[in-house]
Amino acid sequence: xxxxxxxxxxxxxxxxxxxxxxxxxxxxxxxxxxxxxxxxxxxxxxxxxxxxxxxxxxxxxxxxxxxxxxxxxxxxxxxxxxxxxxxxxxxxxxxxxxxxxxxxxxxxxxxxxxxxxxxxxxxxxxxxxxxxxxxxxxxxxxxxxx
Amino acid sequence: xxxxxxxxxxxxxxxxxxxxxxxxxxxxxxxxxxxxxxxxxxxxxxxxxxxxxxxxxxxxxxxxxxxxxxxxxxxxxxxxxxxxxxxxxxxxxxxxxxxxxxxxxxxxxxxxxxxxxxxxxxxxxxxxxxxxxxxxxxxxxxxxxxxxxxxxxxxxxxxxxxxxxxxxxxxxxxxxxxxxxxxxxxxxxxxxxxxxxxxxxxxxxxxxxxxxxxxxxxxxxxxxxxxxxxxxxxxxxxxxxxxxxxxxxxxxxxxxxxxxxxxxxxxxxxxxxxxxxxxxxxxxxxxxxxxxxxxxxxxxxxxxxxxxxxxxxxxxxxxxxxxxxxxxxxxxxxxxxxxxxxxxxxxxxxxxxxxxxxxxxxxxxxxxxxxxxxxxxxxxxxxxxxxxxxxxxxxxxxxxxxxxxxxxxxxxxxxxxxxxxxxxxxxxxxxxxxxxxxxxxxxxxxxxxxxxxxxxxxxxxxxxxxxxxxxxxxxxxxxxxxxxxxxxxxxxxxxxxxxxx
Numbered sequence: 001x002x003x004x005x006x007x008x009x010x011x012x013x014x015x016x017x018x019x020x021x022x023x024x025x026x027x028x029x030x031x032x033x034x035x036x037x038x039x040x041x042x043x044x045x046x047x048x049x050x051x052x053x054x055x056x057x058x059x060x061x062x063x064x065x066x067x068x069x070x071x072x073x074x075x076x077x078x079x080x081x082x083x084x085x086x087x088x089x090x091x092x093x094x095x096x097x098x099x100x101x102x103x104x105x106x107x108x109x110x111x112x113x114x115x116x117x118x119x120x121x122x123x124x125x126x127x128x129x130x131x132x133x134x135x136x137x138x139x140x141x142x143x144x145x146x
Numbered sequence: 147x148x149x150x151x152x153x154x155x156x157x158x159x160x161x162x163x164x165x166x167x168x169x170x171x172x173x174x175x176x177x178x179x180x181x182x183x184x185x186x187x188x189x190x191x192x193x194x195x196x197x198x199x200x201x202x203x204x205x206x207x208x209x210x211x212x213x214x215x216x217x218x219x220x221x222x223x224x225x226x227x228x229x230x231x232x233x234x235x236x237x238x239x240x241x242x243x244x245x246x247x248x249x250x251x252x253x254x255x256x257x258x259x260x261x262x263x264x265x266x267x268x269x270x271x272x273x274x275x276x277x278x279x280x281x282x283x284x285x286x287x288x289x290x291x292x293x294x295x296x297x298x299x300x301x302x303x304x305x306x307x308x309x310x311x312x313x314x315x316x317x318x319x320x321x322x323x324x325x326x327x328x329x330x331x332x333x334x335x336x337x338x339x340x341x342x343x344x345x346x347x348x349x350x351x352x353x354x355x356x357x358x359x360x361x362x363x364x365x366x367x368x369x370x371x372x373x374x375x376x377x378x379x380x381x382x383x384x385x386x387x388x389x390x391x392x393x394x395x396x397x398x399x400x401x402x403x404x405x406x407x408x409x410x411x412x413x414x415x416x417x418x419x420x421x422x423x424x425x426x427x428x429x430x431x432x433x434x435x436x437x438x439x440x441x442x443x444x445x446x447x448x449x450x451x452x453x454x455x456x457x458x459x460x461x462x463x464x465x466x467x468x469x470x471x472x473x474x475x476x477x478x479x480x481x482x483x484x485x486x487x488x489x490x491x492x493x494x495x496x497x498x499x500x501x502x503x504x505x506x507x508x509x510x511x512x513x514x515x516x517x518x519x520x521x522x523x524x525x526x527x528x529x530x531x532x533x534x535x536x537x538x539x540x541x542x543x544x545x546x547x548x549x550x551x552x553x554x555x556x557x558x559x560x561x562x563x564x565x566x567x568x569x570x571x572x573x574x575x576x577x578x579x580x581x582x583x584x585x586x587x588x589x590x591x592x593x594x595x596x597x598x599x600x601x602x603x604x605x606x607x608x609x610x611x612x613x614x615x616x617x618x619x620x621x622x623x624x625x626x627x628x629x630x631x632x633x634x635x636x637x638x639x640x641x642x643x644x645x646x647x
Contacts, residue, residue, distance in 0.1 A: 009583060010583055010586050011583075012173075012174070012583070012584055013173050013580075014170045014173060014174060014205055015168065015169065015170060015173065016168070016170055016205070016207055018168070019166070019168045019170070019207050020207070031166070031207060031208055032164060032166060032208055035166035035167075035168065035208075036166050052173060052580045053579065053580050131207075133205065134583075134584065134586045134589070135586055135588060135589055136586075
């Protein structure tokens with residue numbers, strides 16, 4: 001499946017991926033409303049870790065055998081068999097955050113429910129990749145396990 | 147600290163309504179103009195160190211930032227302008243020589259803007275470059291004095307080494323050290339794909355660029371940094387740098403803090419040591435000495451590489467070019483005084499040398515008068531801003547042109563003229579790893595290629611309009627040029643007629 005890969009040697013630590021992720025997952029989809037006024041505040045699914053010398057955008061690997069899916073007590077966390085995308089069903093999620101505890105990559109965020117990357121599944125390319133100014137994020141299928 | 151008021155140059159204006167406090171500006175500005183308030187969330191700005199490089203403006207996702215000129219009025223004085231007063235204050239505080247980057251910003255006449263091009267009407271047809279072949283392939287190198295042909299029509303003359311370019315535009319010398327490896331790599335990749343050449347400057351050839359040696363011009367300058375046998379052999383041609391348009395008569399100085407491991411390896415000097423290129427080559431004190439060096443370089447490369455001599459455009463340029471041609475140079479590059487630099491003493495940059503237009507016309511004419519024009523190729527350098535400048539230079543007699551500032555602008559440069567500080571926010575004129583990685587060669591080589599391809603199209607378009615289908619027919623074709631608003635003397639030196647004549 002296609003996944004988002006980070007190239008740390010090109011990451012600028014500008015964190016625009018976070019800004020655009022937040023906007024893409026907001027109600028208004030407007031960059032200023034999403035980042036300034038929306039309540040509840042949208043959550044960025046991607047986090048840039050590191051500092052100016054070395055940084056990389058970390059987001060869900062959509063693992064082949066996801067720990068979060070295994071651990072989910074309500075079955076809200078599911079891996080789509082067709083697309084491979086791991087998603088949270090907000091109707092079923094009770095916010096117990098077991099998934100957060102077991103994720104080896106620290107890619108589950110806390111909101112009202114568990115919040116995580118959905119690869120912007122309605123778009124051709126995730127917002128973080130589309131808006132990276134230095135092509136430090138690549139959306140590609142390199143095969144193998146994520 | 148004594149009283150030493152130098153007003154800041156710019157004000158960064160932050161539109162609070164648009165700012166989302168994402169902090170991108172805080173993390174991007176290497177001059178540390180942007181910072182967070184004590185709450186760690188609110189982005190603030192202190193404009194004192196702003197150089198108007200526009201990095202923050204370009205990166206701001208909401209367009210909340212804008213750079214304004216900071217105006218602090220002085221009592222009007224056409225002689226003692228604020229700039230001179232500020233420079234005096236700066237020198238009074240430091241006792242140092244003023245340094246600047248890029249080409250001179252002074253309003254000297256730009257003759258390109260006073261030369262107009264011709265087009266065909268009725269009496270001869272113009273050519274549509276989209277429908278008919280249009281040749282801009284350029285061949286550099288010494289041409290034989292005469293051709294002798296055997297009975298079957300085959301030439302019996304041994305051809306000196308030639309360099310074939312798919313465009314009359316080459317990238318001028320910018321060393322690894324003065325610019326980052328990523329910037330040089332972008333130029334090398336673009337040169338390879340475009341069928342032209344990039345120039346290593348005096349910085350040696352980094353091992354990462356070994357795949358690009360067939361599109362590299364390797365420079366031998368007064369410091370001889372990084373020069374060894376393989377360096378000379380891994381090239382398309384060798385260039386002896388005598389002078390640079392932005393700083394004729396002046397050597398170079400790469401400060402020790404820019405000489406990191408990589409730079410020190412490429413230049414073959416100790417890490418952290420200042421790389422000082424002397425003003426003269428200490429083995430060249432005459433044309434005869436130059437002849438010896440050219441001969442040595444040719445011997446070192448088994449006569450397979452043409453040797454170029456790059457000189458700055460100075461008062462006696464025509465005679466110097468003639469001397470260089472007679473010393474055995476195959477290519478002579480003349481660099482006009484508007485040419486760029488990574489660092490030059492401001493006074494030299496702004497006052498020494500002559501414009502490339504006049505130097506080129508004078509040199510071409512002198513070589514023609516002496517009957518040796520075809521023995522060398524002339525390369526013009528020193529600020530080509532668009533394809534029309536290139537066409538005019540070729541019509542004035544240039545075989546090819548060196549461009550550097552234009553490709554740098556394509557790679558992000560905003561002409562903030564502070565290359566010498568090593569804090570280039572665009573990752574061009576810096577060796578700091580956190581800034582160098584901002585320039586992704588995979589993106590930037592595409593942009594440089596786009597620029598040169600666009601210029602190639604325009605050159606073809608302009609030539610087609612003149613009814614010329616080959617750049618060879620344009621070369622030295624000064625009838626295609628007319629001056630506007632120029633004096634008799636200027637027209638005489640340029641060798642062109644006035645508009646209307």
